[in-house]
Every structure is written in structure tokens, then in C-alpha cells.
Amino acid sequence: MIFLRSTLQGRFKPFYLTAFVCAVGFAAELSSKPAEIQASAKRNALAGEFLVKVSSRTSFIDFAQEQNLLVVPQPLLKTSSGDWYKVIDSEGEFDLENFLERGLESGILHAEPNLTWRSLAREVLPGDETDKMGPSPETPTRLPKRPRADPLMSKVWGLGRVAAPTAWNKAVGSERVVVADIDTGVDYNHEDLINNIWRNPGEVPADGKDNDGNGFVDDVVGWDFSNKDNRPWDDNDHGSHTAGTMGATGGNGRGISGVSKRLSIMPLKFLSRYGSGSTEDAIRSINYAVAAGAHILSNSWGGDEYSQALEEAILAAAEKNVLFVAAAGNDFSDNDITPMYPASYQLANIISVAASNSSEQLAEFSNFGSKSVHLAAPGDVIYSTLSSNKYGVMSGTSMACPMVAGAAALLKAYKPDLTATQIKALLMESVDKSPAYDGKVMSGGRLNVARALGLVAGF
Numbered sequence: 001m002i003f004l005r006s007t008l009q010g011r012f013k014p015f016y017l018t019a020f021v022c023a024v025g026f027a028a029e030l031s032s033k034p035a036e037i038q039a040s041a042k043r044n045a046l047a048g049e050f051l052v053k054v055s056s057r058t059s060f061i062d063f064a065q066e067q068n069l070l071v072v073p074q075p076l077l078k079t080s081s082g083d084w085y086k087v088i089d090s091e092g093e094f095d096l097e098n099f100l101e102r103g104l105e106s107g108i109l110h111a112e113p114n115l116t117w118r119s120l121a122r123e124v125l126p127g128d129e130t131d132k133m134g135p136s137p138e139t140p141t142r143l144p145k146r147p148r149a150d151p152l153m154s155k156v157w158g159l160g161r162v163a164a165p166t167a168w169n170k171a172v173g174s175e176r177v178v179v180a181d182i183d184t185g186v187d188y189n190h191e192d193l194i195n196n197i198w199r200n201p202g203e204v205p206a207d208g209k210d211n212d213g214n215g216f217v218d219d220v221v222g223w224d225f226s227n228k229d230n231r232p233w234d235d236n237d238h239g240s241h242t243a244g245t246m247g248a249t250g251g252n253g254r255g256i257s258g259v260s261k262r263l264s265i266m267p268l269k270f271l272s273r274y275g276s277g278s279t280e281d282a283i284r285s286i287n288y289a290v291a292a293g294a295h296i297l298s299n300s301w302g303g304d305e306y307s308q309a310l311e312e313a314i315l316a317a318a319e320k321n322v323l324f325v326a327a328a329g330n331d332f333s334d335n336d337i338t339p340m341y342p343a344s345y346q347l348a349n350i351i352s353v354a355a356s357n358s359s360e361q362l363a364e365f366s367n368f369g370s371k372s373v374h375l376a377a378p379g380d381v382i383y384s385t386l387s388s389n390k391y392g393v394m395s396g397t398s399m400a401c402p403m404v405a406g407a408a409a410l411l412k413a414y415k416p417d418l419t420a421t422q423i424k425a426l427l428m429e430s431v432d433k434s435p436a437y438d439g440k441v442m443s444g445g446r447l448n449v450a451r452a453l454g455l456v457a458g459f
């Protein structure tokens with residue numbers, strides 16, 4: 001970090017961006033003006049932390065120095081229209097409006113608070129009591145030569161509903177398809193997950209070196225951006241649950257199966273053991289996944305405030321043909337009216353998922369939106385893997401999202417040259433339509449994996 005001393009102190013009042021003023025701007029208008037700034041009393045943001053987009057690093061650094069701000073020297077995100085930096089206000093008197101108005105001449109294009117986001121399961125998850133680092137990743141055990149039944153499959157109602165077993169006659173997935181689980185971490189040693197965990201091919205474990213030069217030391221199974229270490233261990237349960245839904249190992253004689261029996265799950269932890277995390281760490285997770293070649297990002301988290309930085313990170317993923325699956329939210333509200341981010345960004349690579357229940361209705365808690373939520377998937381009373389080698393039930397659009405991510409992985413494995421937007425179109429066109437979803441989601445239906453796979457031949 002660079003510490004910059006100030007000559008101007010003690011006369012800055014807090015002003016903040018208002019979320020929805022920006023929200024109506026949509027993807028086409030990513031630039032921002034000081035007019036978008038209004039005072040707001042309450043924020044879900046990290047105190048004193050801001051994300052700033054600049055056109056010129058040098059003049060920005062000079063300006064920040066006047067303002068007595070710490071600037072993290074490595075850019076958070078580089079785009080064709082400017083780079084994003086994290087700025088820390090150690091004085092607690094940061095005036096965003098003043099900063100932007102005066103900073104325009106110094107190449108500052110935008111500034112926003114470092115917002116916080118939360119996991120989207122309905123349960124209040126306690127998490128572990130301790131902050132201890134997770135265990136070291138174990139070597140996967142060899143799978144049985146002939147598939148053995150997964151003994152707990154009768155508890156998983158959603159897979160039958162989306163016709164996954166029928167789809168498996170055609171495709172079971174492939175470890176070549178990488179799905180990032182951007183969440184609270186994953187129990188990468190879980191008996192039913194270990195065989196489907198992504199391994200960084202360029203990294204030598206535990207030698208204290210960054211062998212592949214990606215900026216992360218000994219990142220053999222992903223990264224923990226919440227605790228800043230190389231063990232993205234799940235100290236909450238949420239991320240292990242989403243991992244199991246997309247891809248618990250099928251046919252290994254243990255536990256359950258995910259929608260994709262085979263795939264590579266990349267654990268990226270940015271949500272804490274309490275289930276919350278910052279825009280900064282969400283963007284770092286997205287950057288990591290895209291750089292490491294992930295094809296699909298599963299995002300069972302959100303918030304109702306707009307972040308331009310997050311939108312630009314997802315746009316950068318779109319430019320690399322990466323599909324971004326997002327949970328629609330659990331407020332039983334209309335996302336067309338009250339957006340839920342990241343699900344509500346109007347980007348071509350985002351697929352927003354509502355939750356359905358076993359009675360083939362929209363789950364009582366699920367958000368919806370005929371223009372902004374794409375399809376429904378089972379998300380109520382979902383049985384899956386939990387951390388510390390356990391299994392259990394959770395409900396939420398958090399559980400529906402990885403079902404769609406797993407379905408996308410199955411399509412990608414079946415036909416590797418499918419683009420992100422083709423996968424999105426296939427999943428939407430193949431839904432089981434029902435009056436229950438008509439007018440609630442854009443496709444008017446609920447995920448059907450077998451039918452989606454059947455449509456692939458036409459692409």
C-alpha cells in the first residue's frame with residue numbers, strides 16, 4: 001500500500017452514490033457522472049473503503065495524495081475505458097461528491113463505496129467459531145472402475161424434476177469444464193466433492209512459491225479472498241452445499257450426485273463464515289476464475305445496491321466467453337422493479353435463476369421478474385453436501401443457481417465449442433413451461449436438463 005499524506009483534512013462530509021440512479025443506466029452506459037451522487041444515511045459497505053475508476057494513474061495518485069488517501073497500488077480491474085483502484089480513507093471523512101467533482105480533472109471517472117454482498121440461502125448460518133485456516137487439500141481417491149450407486153440420491157428431489165438422470169444417458173460431464181463456485185469456500189476434501197475439485201496444473205503445492213506466476217502462492221485448489229490464504233475452506237456450509245448441487249461426484253458409491261457427475265469445481269471464497277463479502281473480493285474472485293480459464297461462474301449471492309465496478313468485472317468475463325449464473329434473491333420481490341445484483345445487470349452472459357419447489361410452484365421466498373429473471377430451478381428443501389464431510393438441507397435461490405450452473409457444465413462438456421450466450425439460450429428454450437412461471441420468469445418455465453441437451457444438436 002502507498003500512504004499518501006494530505007494537506008486538506010477535516011472538512012469532508014460523507015456523501016454516497018445512490019444505487020438505483022446508476023441502476024437504470026444499464027450496461028450500455030457504464031460511465032458515471034458526479035450528478036449521480038446523493039446523500040444516503042445507510043449503506044451496506046465497508047467503512048472507509050472505496051473503489052475508484054481512473055483514466056490516468058499518475059494524476060490520480062497525485063490527487064489522492066492531496067486527499068490523504070491510501071491507494072492499493074495494484075489495479076483491481078483493468079478495462080479499455082480505465083482502471084479500478086481500491087482507496088482507503090484512514091481519516092473517515094471521505095467526501096465522495098467533492099472527490100469526484102474535483103477529481104474529474106485528475107482523470108477520476110467514477111468512485112463508489114466498497115459494498116458488501118450476502119449469501120442467498122434462507123437459513124441463518126452460524127459458521128465456525130474460529131478463524132483457523134482450512135486443512136491442506138488431500139489427494140483424491142481413485143473412483144470405482146464401474147459406477148456405484150449414490151446411496152443418498154432418494155433425498156434429492158430436484159435432480160429427477162429437471163430430468164438429469166435422463167440427460168446422463170447422453171452426457172455425464174467432463175473434468176475439462178471448469179465451474180468457479182464463488183461463495184463461502186468449499187470442503188475440498190469432502191468424500192463426495194474431492195474428485196471433482198479443480199486442481200491448478202501450474203502450481204506446486206506447499207513450496208512457498210507462485211509457480212505459475214498468477215500472483216497467488218501455492219493456490220492448488222483456488223483461493224480464499226476473504227481470509228487471504230490459499231485454502232478456500234468452507235467455514236459456513238453454504239459454498240459446499242452449492243458445490244454439491246452443481247457437481248457432487250456421481251456414481252462413486254457415496255452421497256449424492258450433482259447435476260454434472262463430472263466437472264472441475266474451482267473453490268473461490270469471498271464470503272466470510274458469516275456469509276458476507278465485499279465488491280473488491282467478488283471482483284478478485286471473478287478475475288481469478290477468468291484468468292484461470294473457468295467456463296462458468298456460479299454466484300449464489302447478491303445485494304440490492306448497484307456497483308459499476310462489479311458490472312464491469314462481469315462484462316470483462318463476458319468478453320472472455322464466460323457464463324455468469326446468478327441467484328435471483330429471496331425477498332419474494334419483482335427484480336424488474338427492485339433490482340437484485342449481480343442477477344439484474346443487463347449483460348448477455350448473465351443468467352438469473354429463481355427457485356421452484358417440489359409442488360412445481362415458484363418457492364414462496366423466490367424473487368421473480370418477467371424481464372430480468374431467466375428461468376426457475378429447484379431451490380426449496382434441497383439436499384446436498386455440507387462442510388466437514390456432511391450432508392444436509394438448505395433452501396434459497398442460492399440452491400437453484402448451482403443447479404443451472406451444473407446444467408450449463410453438462411452442455412459445455414457435451415459440446416465444448418458452445419458459447420456462453422448459446423448455453424444461456426439453450427437453457428431458456430428447453431424449460432418445462434407452466435402457468436406457475438408464466439409472467440414470473442422470462443422463459444416461462446423451469447430447468448429441464450435432458451431437453452436442453454437434446455437441443456444442443458441444433459446449435
Ligand SMILES: [Ca+2]
Pocket residue numbers: 203209210211212213214215216217218219
Ligand atoms: Ca500461483
Ligand SMILES: [Ca+2]
Pocket residue numbers: 203204205206207208209210211217218219
Ligand atoms: Ca507453489
Ligand SMILES: [Ca+2]
Pocket residue numbers: 150192248249250251252253254255256257
Ligand atoms: Ca456421489
